[in-house]
Amino acid sequence: MAKLPRKMLVSDTISQAFRAIRSQPLRATLIILAMSIGIASVTLLTALGESARNYILYEFQSLGTHLVTVLPGRTETTGGQPPIFGETPRDLTLADANALLQSRYIAAIAPVNIGSAPVSARGLERETNIIGSTSALRRVRHLTMAEGRFLPERESDKALPVCVIGQTIKKEIFAGQKALGQWLRINDRRFRVIGVLAPQGQSIGVIFNEIVIVPVASAQMLFNTESLFRILIEAKSKPAMYKAVNDIDEIIKARHEGEQDITIITQDSVVSSFDEILTALTLTVTSIAGISLAVAGVLVMNVMLVSVAQRTSEIGLLNALGASKTQLISLFLTEAAMLCFAGAIVGISLGQASVIVLQTLYPAFSLSIPVWAIFAALAVSLTTGVLFGVLPARKAANLDPVQALSKR
Amino acid sequence: MIQLNNIQRYFQVGDQTVRALDNINLTIENGEYISVMGPSGSGKSTLLNIIALLDHPSSGQYLLNNKNVTQLDDNAQAKVRRENIGFVFQFFHLIPRLSAAENIEMPMILAGINSQERRQRVNKAVADVGLSDRADHRPDQLSGGQCQRVAIARATIMQPEILLADEPTGNLDSHSGSEIIELLEKLNRDGVTLIIITHDQKIGDRANRQIRIIDGKIAA
Numbered sequence: 001m002a003k004l005p006r007k008m009l010v011s012d013t014i015s016q017a018f019r020a021i022r023s024q025p026l027r028a029t030l031i032i033l034a035m036s037i038g039i040a041s042v043t044l045l046t047a048l049g050e051s052a053r054n055y056i057l058y059e060f061q062s063l064g065t066h067l068v069t070v071l072p073g074r075t076e077t078t079g080g081q082p083p084i085f086g087e088t089p090r091d092l093t094l095a096d097a098n099a100l101l102q103s104r105y106i107a108a109i110a111p112v113n114i115g116s117a118p119v120s121a122r123g124l125e126r127e128t129n130i131i132g133s134t135s136a137l138r139r140v141r142h143l144t145m146a147e148g149r150f151l152p153e154r155e156s157d158k159a160l161p162v163c164v165i166g167q168t169i170k171k172e173i174f175a176g177q178k179a180l181g182q183w184l185r186i187n188d189r190r191f192r193v194i195g196v197l198a199p200q201g202q203s204i205g206v207i208f209n210e211i212v213i214v215p216v217a218s219a220q221m222l223f224n225t226e227s228l229f230r231i232l233i234e235a236k237s238k239p240a241m242y243k244a245v246n247d248i249d250e251i252i253k254a255r256h257e258g259e260q261d262i263t264i265i266t267q268d269s270v271v272s273s274f275d276e277i278l279t280a281l282t283l284t285v286t287s288i289a290g291i292s293l294a295v296a297g298v299l300v301m302n303v304m305l306v307s308v309a310q311r312t313s314e315i316g317l318l319n320a321l322g323a324s325k326t327q328l329i330s331l332f333l334t335e336a337a338m339l340c341f342a343g344a345i346v347g348i349s350l351g352q353a354s355v356i357v358l359q360t361l362y363p364a365f366s367l368s369i370p371v372w373a374i375f376a377a378l379a380v381s382l383t384t385g386v387l388f389g390v391l392p393a394r395k396a397a398n399l400d401p402v403q404a405l406s407k408r
Numbered sequence: 409m410i411q412l413n414n415i416q417r418y419f420q421v422g423d424q425t426v427r428a429l430d431n432i433n434l435t436i437e438n439g440e441y442i443s444v445m446g447p448s449g450s451g452k453s454t455l456l457n458i459i460a461l462l463d464h465p466s467s468g469q470y471l472l473n474n475k476n477v478t479q480l481d482d483n484a485q486a487k488v489r490r491e492n493i494g495f496v497f498q499f500f501h502l503i504p505r506l507s508a509a510e511n512i513e514m515p516m517i518l519a520g521i522n523s524q525e526r527r528q529r530v531n532k533a534v535a536d537v538g539l540s541d542r543a544d545h546r547p548d549q550l551s552g553g554q555c556q557r558v559a560i561a562r563a564t565i566m567q568p569e570i571l572l573a574d575e576p577t578g579n580l581d582s583h584s585g586s587e588i589i590e591l592l593e594k595l596n597r598d599g600v601t602l603i604i605i606t607h608d609q610k611i612g613d614r615a616n617r618q619i620r621i622i623d624g625k626i627a628a
Contacts, residue, residue, distance in 0.1 A: 008517060008519075008520050009517075009520055009522070012517045012520075012523075016517065019506070020505070022505075313501065316501075317501045317503070318514075318518070319486075319489075320460065320462055320489065320501075321490065321495075321514055321518060321562070322486050322487065322488075322489040322490025322491070322515055322519065322566075323486060323518045324482055324483045324485075324486035324487075325482050325483075325486075326482075326483065327486070401457075401463075402462050402463050405462070
């Protein structure tokens, strides 16, 4: 009796639990099915959410991560979208934009003016958006040329009669024929086409394929306005961006009689708020799928309780043979955990299969199950199994052995 | 050595108290061969269950080898059941999904003995009960007598000093019944304390010491 009580070997616990599972194949199949549906939906929805997030973040980052946008007007309390048009009587002008060049943290400044006007050539006409800007726009928005060149590098107040057009405009107005060097009529003015943009992805906000770009001074004449729509600024580096924001704030304040009447948006603040929104969305969708895991957990508990009831006499026997309560609990918990683990493996495979199917259907949208989601799924299913297995296991351990043995 | 001092066991049935065991005093020396007889409901099985630590006395003291085992915690009682006591049932209580050899192996699994030693001991045990050619059969492929022999091999695999048998022949024909009794008596001759509950006077008479229980009391 001096010997310490030896514990049941782990390998034996597992193999005994496995034999018990194998002896009730229908029960095992049902639990695995329920658990795998839960796990598959969680992993699939996580994959969708994560991939959507990555897609949008990538889109934003392709615009350049140290982009700063300056808008006229300031929203303080609404917390809504920044104003599209200024709410202040004081405009943001070309002079303001040029003044910003004082800051040594700024690499490029592109003042932007925007408006809508009919454009025509050789009798074909359509209404489209006109952007007035400078040569810096190309750098700031990472535009690439298909033919010709971009706006010339001149002082921004020179209203040259030249324009750069998008692919759709070329196709629709010039009917696919040579556009370079041709005249394009915008409102009642003529502009020579000096460049055609390469087909652009649908960059957030502006569809560059359907746009005509003219020098900013020309746009001011076209739309008869001094004020700018916004100023796009590229900081020299990411750390310089915050210093640039301070500089912009001070320079404009000094020029606007000490009043802060502009809104400054940094690209990364846009990215991070989108990131937050999409993460929240992913989590929401995943939690909804998580409900199915809870349902699976309840099923596990139910089936394990039935199993305990069916094996009452066996439990009494194990008691008589010298099984302690702890051993009985660990046997039944191992069973529940193994069933759930198997369910998780099947579920992850199902999720992976669905991802592959979706990927072949929509090859443009890159979809994948994040690695953390796989580990989380395994952990969650094991936790569910153990959590919902505790009650049946305790019930088994607390059976009165005499009564349990009297059942046949 | 088993010492039962003033053991009482009450059951509450509705608002009535049933005295299953009423002030039992009993001392059993190592190696004894005892039969317990008495009418149904007299408390024979309750006595056996208390000795086996499957049931707890309402009051009184149970000393096993001079150690008070009624006060041990669950783990320690499980260890005593595992190492000191073997139990043979009327209805065999074999686990249906396991083979004869695996059923015999079960107490050693619960004791945490490694699989190599288990295999050796199981091989010897099936040979001892004459079932070497049936070791891989499942209980539903064995006759009643064979099942009971598997159960006896299982009850003795941990080499306990006490073997309790609750109507071990109650579910067998007379031929296999007497085979089982002979097997149990052989184990007793090898030194195991044997306590048999039976309804069969002929079997009861074979024991060296006979105990009659009537209404929860030892009659003679």
